[in-house]
Amino acid sequence: MLLNAKEILLKEILYQYLNQLNMICHCEKCIEDVLAISLNQVKPQYITDIDKISYSKSEMVDKQKNTAMLVILTEAASTVTTYPRCENHLPLNKENR
Numbered sequence: 001m002l003l004n005a006k007e008i009l010l011k012e013i014l015y016q017y018l019n020q021l022n023m024i025c026h027c028e029k030c031i032e033d034v035l036a037i038s039l040n041q042v043k044p045q046y047i048t049d050i051d052k053i054s055y056s057k058s059e060m061v062d063k064q065k066n067t068a069m070l071v072i073l074t075e076a077a078s079t080v081t082t083y084p085r086c087e088n089h090l091p092l093n094k095e096n097r
Ligand SMILES: [Zn+2]
Pocket: 025, 026, 027, 028, 029, 030, 086, 087, 088, 089
């Protein structure tokens, strides 16, 4: 099975820091939007076995890489918050505030 290790890692970091990302909506669609935007900015890292994720994780223990991922996630979160595409916050359109 082909898996993108970056997807798994980004998802973990996203949920770990979810409350610090200042998102106005935490619905599945917004979370997926944040992940999609973030994943499009990082090089995918494909693994063939979920067990190999531990190898990628040990690489992520590198604080600098972890922070870089968090920066990407933070920027993606603010994009989604500024231009939300889910119905939960349509009335909160920035221009109308
Ligand atoms: Zn939402």
